[in-house]
Amino acid sequence: MIAESTEWFAELRDVHVARGEAVVLHGIDLAIKRGEHAVILGPNGCGKSSLIKVLTCECYPLAREGSWVRIFGRERWAVEELRKRLGVVSAELPGPSTAHTPGRDAVVSGFFASATLWPHLVVTREMRERAAEAMSLMEATHLSEKPVGEMSAGESRRIMIARALVHRPEMLLLDEPSNALDLRAQRELRETLRRLTQQGTGLLLVTHHLPDVLPEIDRVILMREGRVAADGTKRELLTAERLGKLFGRPLDVVEREEYFHALA
Secondary structure (H helix, E strand, C coil): CCCCCCCEEEEEEEEEEEECCEEEEEEEEEEEECCCEEEEECCCCCCHHHHHHHHCCCCCCCCCCCCEEEECCECCCCHHHHCCCEEEECCCCCCHHHCCCEHHHHHHHHHCCCCCCCCCCCCCHHHHHHHHHHHHHCCCHHHCCCEHHHCCHHHHHHHHHHHHHCCCCCEEEEECCCCCCCHHHHHHHHHHHHHHHHCCCEEEEEECCHHHCCCCCCEEEEEECCEEEEEEEHHHHCCHHHHHHHHCCCCEEEEECCEEEEEC
16 A cells, blocks of 8 residues: 655546546646645646546546556545545535525535535534634635525635635645636635635646636646646746647737736
8 A cells, every 4th residue: 555645745647537438638647746836727628627536536547557646645535535635616606505505504514525514414613613714714704694695606606615625625626716707706716815825725726717827826737638738837838829729729928917818
């Protein structure tokens, strides 16, 4: 049995993943350190969602000699145990089971990986305190009593991130964090994520929006057609030539206030 790594969050070697009859990831080699700030950037359909499922142990690669995936140094995890160390925020807004749940209870439900606080769940004082801490960190304390279904997209995204933080995870994975948010909510969310990175939370963003790349993120992993197309620094990869090739159209890239923007 391989001992847990003290350095790496994720290590992938020659990973191929099939969804149904189609192979959607091809020969992925990738290593991400604990506490690292990185972004996986690519167009829709490039394999980002499948890679997320590999990183969260929701799917496993095809069995091939010399191919493996290790998360925090281990090749097998119970998902509920992994979620205590890896906070995950999906691109989708909360579902109907969460709609009538007050913000505070939605955050506490992160301890149980449940959609809401069902009657049989036992909530401790420590859980309540940790939820309050996470909501304060996300500047969402004012949403404690508000039902999630009555929140704006930006408010509910804050609650879902606080929910992912209740275990004080070593890494936070966000899938398309700015989806469904207006411009003001996008800016507020990015400022909050910057504070998290500055306080030491490891962050892996998965996105196709260039402005999601925070100033604190230096490593960029480009994906196209189920493969890692490039892996390097922002200065190396966030160029008009590189991104135009990645997204299949001519682009201009500008930098404003430490953020990059693509202009078609």
